[in-house]
Amino acid sequence: MATFVLVHGAWHGGWCWQSLIPALERLGHRATAPDLPGHGGDRTPLEAVTLASYVEAVIRAVEAVGDLPVLVGHSMGGVIGAQVAEEIPDGISALVALASAPVTNGISMMGAVGAGDPAYLGHLIWSSDARTARISPQGLREFLYQRCAPSAIELAVERLSPQPVAPFHTPIRISPERFGRVRRFYIGCEHDRVVTKEVQQQARSAIAPANAYVIAADHSPFFSAPEALAACLDGIASNL
DSSP states (O other), rough: EEEEEEEEETTGGGGGGTTTHHHHHHHTEEEOOOOOOTTTOOOOOGGGEEEEEHHHHHHHHHHHHHOOOOOEETTTTHHHHHHHHHTTSSEEEEEEEEEEOOTTTTTTTHHHTTSSHHHHTEEEEEEETTSSSEHHHHHHIIITTTOOOOOHHHHHHHOOOOEHHHHHHOOOOTTTTTTTGOOEEEEEETTTTTOOOOOOOHHTTSSOGGGEEEEOOSSSHHHHOOOHHHHHHHHHHHHH
C-alpha cells in the first residue's frame, strides 16, 4: 500500500481528484488532495499567492500524512512538485509528474506556457491588472476536458478559480544533489492538447525510460481516465 499526495494544476482544487481517490483506494492505497493557496476551499487572497506559498502548502500536506508519500503533480502541480522535491528530497518516496512540462533550473513556468499551442493560449482571459487569468468555457472543453463526461465539465465550470500569475514568473530552483536524488516518474497523456507530444518527450527524456508512461487520456485524466491513471500509479507504487 502507498500513500499519495495529489497536487492539482492551474485553476483547479483538490476537488478535481474526486474520481481518482476512490479508484486508488480500491487498489489498497491512500490518497489526500490538498487545495493550493487561493484554490478550491482555500481563501488565501489571490494577490498573496506565490510559488513559495504553493510549495509550503504541499510540504505541510506531505508532512501531515505521517509516512513517505508518492507526490503526484498534475500540470502546474508537477512543477510545484519538483520544487517540493528540492526542498524535502528525503520526505517523499517518489515524484510523479502528470501531464506536466519539463522542469529546468532557473526557468519559470511562464516559459512552458509560452511554448504551448497558440490556439490554447488564445483562450486565456486575463484580468485588467494581468495578475490573474481564467480559461474560457470553450477552451476548457476543447483543450482541458475534450474527452471528459459532460458532468465533469459542468463541475469544472462551477468550481474553477482564477489562476494567480505571480507563481508562473518565479524561477524554479532545483539541484542534482537534492532534486536529482528523488525517484522520478512521468505520465503523459496521448490526447493532451495542452502539453504537446514534443513537450512530453522533453519531459520524458529527463528520466529513466522505464519510469515513463502514457495513458489514453486528455489533459485531465483524473476525469477522463481515472481507472487507467489509478492503475498506472499502482504500478509505480509496486516498483518502489
